[in-house]
Amino acid sequence: AAGVIQSPRHLIKEKRETATLKCYPIPRHDTVYWYQQGPGQDPQFLISFYEKMQSDKGSIPDRFSAQQFSDYHSELNMSSLELGDSALYFCASSLVGQDRHEQYFGPGTRLTVT
Amino acid sequence: AQKITQTQPGMFVQEKEAVTLDCTYDTSDPSYGLFWYKQPSSGEMIFLIYQGSYDQQNATEGRYSLNFQKARKSANLVISASQLGDSAMYFCAMREGTYGQNFVFGPGTRLSVLP
Numbered sequence: 001a002a003g004v005i006q007s008p009r010h011l012i013k014e015k016r017e018t019a020t021l022k023c024y025p026i027p028r029h030d031t032v033y034w035y036q037q038g039p040g041q042d043p044q045f046l047i048s049f050y051e052k053m054q055s056d057k058g059s060i061p062d063r064f065s066a067q068q069f070s071d072y073h074s075e076l077n078m079s080s081l082e083l084g085d086s087a088l089y090f091c092a093s094s095l096v097g098q099d100r101h102e103q104y105f106g107p108g109t110r111l112t113v114t
Numbered sequence: 115a116q117k118i119t120q121t122q123p124g125m126f127v128q129e130k131e132a133v134t135l136d137c138t139y140d141t142s143d144p145s146y147g148l149f150w151y152k153q154p155s156s157g158e159m160i161f162l163i164y165q166g167s168y169d170q171q172n173a174t175e176g177r178y179s180l181n182f183q184k185a186r187k188s189a190n191l192v193i194s195a196s197q198l199g200d201s202a203m204y205f206c207a208m209r210e211g212t213y214g215q216n217f218v219f220g221p222g223t224r225l226s227v228l229p
Contacts, residue, residue: 042220043159108157108158
């Protein structure tokens with residue numbers, strides 16, 4: 001079965017640079033979520049989109065923005081990168097109409113800011 | 115206040131034995147969902163099991179079962195017949211509300227299965 005695809009899998013950037021992470025949800029899933037997981041931490045919710053509209057916002061810094069496109073893929077744009085942004089960034093997708101709403105996670109993008 | 119508490123930072127279990135990973139949660143919403151995810155050292159998050167707040171029976175998925183005690187607000191994961199491949203980080207997560215979308219994760223429990 002198709003899973004959530006994230007690209008790139010690894011990214012190295014310098015401070016103050018920008019980065020764009022991409023997510024391709026499971027086909028027919030209508031909701032995309034972004035999470036940030038720092039080293040040794042649990043995933044922290046950043047933002048979600050339902051049917052291409054922002055639906056919920058968590059602890060996403062103002063330097064970050066995201067959107068979901070007409071083909072349901074989503075991009076997380078990160079500007080003025082800081083050392084503390086180094087983390088594993090997960091995208092997850094779900095089908096809200098389902099009773100359980102379980103989220104299926106992609107493999108993650110490991111961002112290293114130097 | 116923490117919404118999800120996992121009091122065991124690390125656990126050890128002998129191969130082929132059963133192990134229980136604790137999870138307690140805090141919510142005032144009558145409708146919620148509880149999830150367990152496994153994160154191996156490779157980093158991916160793997161969905162294991164789900165329990166809805168209105169479910170009458172404890173959820174089971176193969177070797178995984180959920181000991182759901184609603185009055186105590188606990189949702190412990192039981193892994194039977196542990197295997198070496200079960201060594202991983204285990205996260206308990208909660209979705210609040212019928213249409214709530216974001217998950218809140220607990221701090222996780224690192225399970226090590228000993229041969």
